[in-house]
Amino acid sequence: MTENPLVLFMPSGKRGRFPKGTPVIDAARELGVYVESVCGGRGICGRCQCEVQEGKFAKHGITSSNDHISVLGPKEIRYAEKRDLKAGRRLSCSAYVQGDLVIDIPQDLQVNAQVVRKADDGRIIERNPAVHLCYVEVEEPDMHKPLGDLDRIMAQLETEWGYTDLMIDQHLLPQVQKILRAGEWKVTAAIHQDMDSSRPSLIALYPGFHNEAYGIACDIGSTTIALHLVSLLSGSTIASSGTSNPQIRFGEDLMSRVSYVMMNPEGREGMTTAVRTAINNLIQNVCTEANVDTQNILDLVFVGNPIMHHLFLGIDPTELGGAPFALAVSGAVHSWASDQEIFVNKGARIYMLPCIAGHVGADAAAVTLCEGPHRQDKQMLVVDVGTNAEIVLGNRHRTVAASSPTGPAFEGAEISCGQRAAPGAIERVRIDPETLEPKVRVIGSTLWSDEPGFANSTSTIGVTGVCGSAIIEVVAEMFLSGIISEDGVIDGKLAEKSDRIVQEGRTFSYVLWRGQQEMLIRQTDVRAIQLAKAALYAGIKLLMDKQGITEVDTISFAGAFGTFIDPKYAMVLGLIPDCDLEHVKAVGNAAGYGAKMALLNKGYRREIEDTVTKIEKIETALEPDFQRHFVNAMAMPNKLEPFPKLAKQVKLPKRQLMADGAIDDGSPRRRGGRARR
Ligand code: FES
Numbered sequence: 001m002t003e004n005p006l007v008l009f010m011p012s013g014k015r016g017r018f019p020k021g022t023p024v025i026d027a028a029r030e031l032g033v034y035v036e037s038v039c040g041g042r043g044i045c046g047r048c049q050c051e052v053q054e055g056k057f058a059k060h061g062i063t064s065s066n067d068h069i070s071v072l073g074p075k076e077i078r079y080a081e082k083r084d085l086k087a088g089r090r091l092s093c094s095a096y097v098q099g100d101l102v103i104d105i106p107q108d109l110q111v112n113a114q115v116v117r118k119a120d121d122g123r124i125i126e127r128n129p130a131v132h133l134c135y136v137e138v139e140e141p142d143m144h145k146p147l148g149d150l151d152r153i154m155a156q157l158e159t160e161w162g163y164t165d166l167m168i169d170q171h172l173l174p175q176v177q178k179i180l181r182a183g184e185w186k187v188t189a190a191i192h193q194d195m196d197s198s199r200p201s202l203i204a205l206y207p208g209f210h211n212e213a214y215g216i217a218c219d220i221g222s223t224t225i226a227l228h229l230v231s232l233l234s235g236s237t238i239a240s241s242g243t244s245n246p247q248i249r250f251g252e253d254l255m256s257r258v259s260y261v262m263m264n265p266e267g268r269e270g271m272t273t274a275v276r277t278a279i280n281n282l283i284q285n286v287c288t289e290a291n292v293d294t295q296n297i298l299d300l301v302f303v304g305n306p307i308m309h310h311l312f313l314g315i316d317p318t319e320l321g322g323a324p325f326a327l328a329v330s331g332a333v334h335s336w337a338s339d340q341e342i343f344v345n346k347g348a349r350i351y352m353l354p355c356i357a358g359h360v361g362a363d364a365a366a367v368t369l370c371e372g373p374h375r376q377d378k379q380m381l382v383v384d385v386g387t388n389a390e391i392v393l394g395n396r397h398r399t400v401a402a403s404s405p406t407g408p409a410f411e412g413a414e415i416s417c418g419q420r421a422a423p424g425a426i427e428r429v430r431i432d433p434e435t436l437e438p439k440v441r442v443i444g445s446t447l448w449s450d451e452p453g454f455a456n457s458t459s460t461i462g463v464t465g466v467c468g469s470a471i472i473e474v475v476a477e478m479f480l481s482g483i484i485s486e487d488g489v490i491d492g493k494l495a496e497k498s499d500r501i502v503q504e505g506r507t508f509s510y511v512l513w514r515g516q517q518e519m520l521i522r523q524t525d526v527r528a529i530q531l532a533k534a535a536l537y538a539g540i541k542l543l544m545d546k547q548g549i550t551e552v553d554t555i556s557f558a559g560a561f562g563t564f565i566d567p568k569y570a571m572v573l574g575l576i577p578d579c580d581l582e583h584v585k586a587v588g589n590a591a592g593y594g595a596k597m598a599l600l601n602k603g604y605r606r607e608i609e610d611t612v613t614k615i616e617k618i619e620t621a622l623e624p625d626f627q628r629h630f631v632n633a634m635a636m637p638n639k640l641e642p643f644p645k646l647a648k649q650v651k652l653p654k655r656q657l658m659a660d661g662a663i664d665d666g667s668p669r670r671r672g673g674r675a676r677r
Pocket of ligand 1: 036037038039040041042043044045046047048091092093094
């Protein structure tokens with residue numbers, strides 16, 4: 001007896017043996033490989049496309065060939081005539097296994113290619129969304145069979161799609177008969193089933209065959225809200241948009257927003273309305289841009305820090321304003337878009353990722369999901385820098401998390417010439433260590449200030465301030481060129497050598513820019529950066545202590561700040577621990593990407609829900625060693641840590657000598673205490 005053919009699916013690598021004549025879609029489903037299907041195998045939706053990989057796959061012991069799959073059938077020929085079926089593509093509902101096969105299931109399938117405007121960031125998210133579209137043809141009503149219209153739809157959904165025990169959204173009841181008649185007894189049902197064990201719900205009904213279903217992935221940051229419109233059927237990001245968080249008018253940072261709620265009884269409601277209105281506007285924007293009807297939005301995933309998370313859900317965040325930082329809800333939240341006043345399809349669902357702790361929110365959970373320290377063997381450090389830095393460190397064996405109150409210095413606030421990243425803001429700085437002369441680059445021009453044409457290229461935008469990434473660079477460059485000591489003091493003696501060093505009262509400042517507007521880096525600015533970076537580093541160090549490690553293997557910098565910051569300068573300042581620079585990467589809006597993963601694959605929802613329960617939360621304020629790490633981290637790069645990997649790539653200034661000629665390493669002996677040995 002010949003063995004059943006072996007079928008291997010890519011990219012998942014799942015494999016199994018199936019009798020000849022098995023539809024490819026059935027083989028995939030039996031192995032748990034997700035293949036989209038809206039039409040239920042009628043050959044009209046085109047969502048189930050696959051491709052045969054030809055050749056010898058020695059590793060798998062498979063020789064795969066197009067001769068091992070059935071020839072193009074009538075449904076495929078009809079689909080290819082009506083739509084576009086690329087050469088080599090097959091409809092897995094209409095193609096049958098005839099021999100050993102390696103089958104590729106393209107994850108980013110474009111059926112309505114015209115609506116795709118924006119390329120995604122290259123990574124592919126395997127899909128298994130919580131919402132499915134199911135097309136059914138329903139019998140016409142019959143006086144002798146008094147089964148209601150909705151009941152006949154349900155019966156068909158059970159027969160064709162296997163959905164039993166369906167719950168119906170109340171808002172559909174008054175519409176069923178009209179929809180069914182408008183579709184001439186054909187309808188497409190949207191079924192929501194978040195967990196395989198949960199009861200599925202019928203959440204939307206469209207007349208006839210309907211081939212569009214979208215989701216929203218949104219990161220509610222305290223400064224900005226970023227939102228993506230994603231096709232649930234192809235996985236593509238169709239359009240993205242962002243706006244500043246309108247809650248800023250109630251308070252720049254998180255704690256001032258909590259104080260506002262405490263002091264103004266109406267404050268919570270005002271902030272909730274503000275953020276929901278901004279999200280509704282963004283949804284309108286992306287839908288207009290992509291020509292998508294908001295009625296086709298059926299699932300939404302939101303992430304945010306605990307305070308944003310609570311305010312969005314209409315929960316008073318007062319308890320998060322002080323110890324023990326009690327969350328009203330820490331687990332994942334399942335809700336209705338209409339309950340949160342988000343105006344999309346009435347049946348659309350909302351999923352919010354779980355929060356890790358009172359200070360480490362659903363945004364950090366999304367970053368964790370995206371970067372996956374819990375999937376690694378190596379020790380991965382993930383840092384999301386905002387006004388509050390969220391830090392996750394670990395590997396598959398143990399993961400720990402904390403937040404550190406870095407304040408808004410890294411975003412340009414608290415700095416005398418600081419500004420948000422916008423055209424005209426200085427974004428790059430270099431200082432000549434001999435002459436102490438700076439050169440800068442500003443957002444909106446590609447030229448350095450010492451290059452011909454710079455004045456011209458900045459004539460309209462001007463040079464207006466220093467943004468976060470440049471603040472890191474300018475302080476680090478001041479350190480590397482000897483303008484500031486490792487303790488962060490601007491060396492007044494250099495005023496004799498350069499007119500860039502100027503005295504202001506009892507301290508000195510560095511003149512970074514002379515133009516229409518003079519920009520000075522003052523001693524207080526350097527201090528603000530030192531305080532922020534020391535808070536971040538002390539938090540990281542506490543987590544490293546918990547893990548019992550003295551170095552990390554990789555560092556991922558999440559968030560807008562991480563995108564523009566140069567890792568080398570971040571390390572020179574001692575913002576992050578010593579690490580091979582090639583293992584430090586900026587990962588952009590990882591929180592938004594994590595939200596997209598949870599939107600497109602409900603398996604990721606279960607993964608992060610499980611991971612969050614295992615992450616150990618460290619409350620930095622309660623840790624006795626925080627202060628010690630903080631004090632050491634005030635120095636550049638650090639009073640105690642040697643940073644040998646960085647020293648191989650960057651010429652660091654010599655460490656300061658004590659009066660006895662020894663290196664001031666910050667140890668108690670050097671501080672006048674008694675040596676313990
Ligand atoms: Fe619709 Fe195959 S399932 S074309």
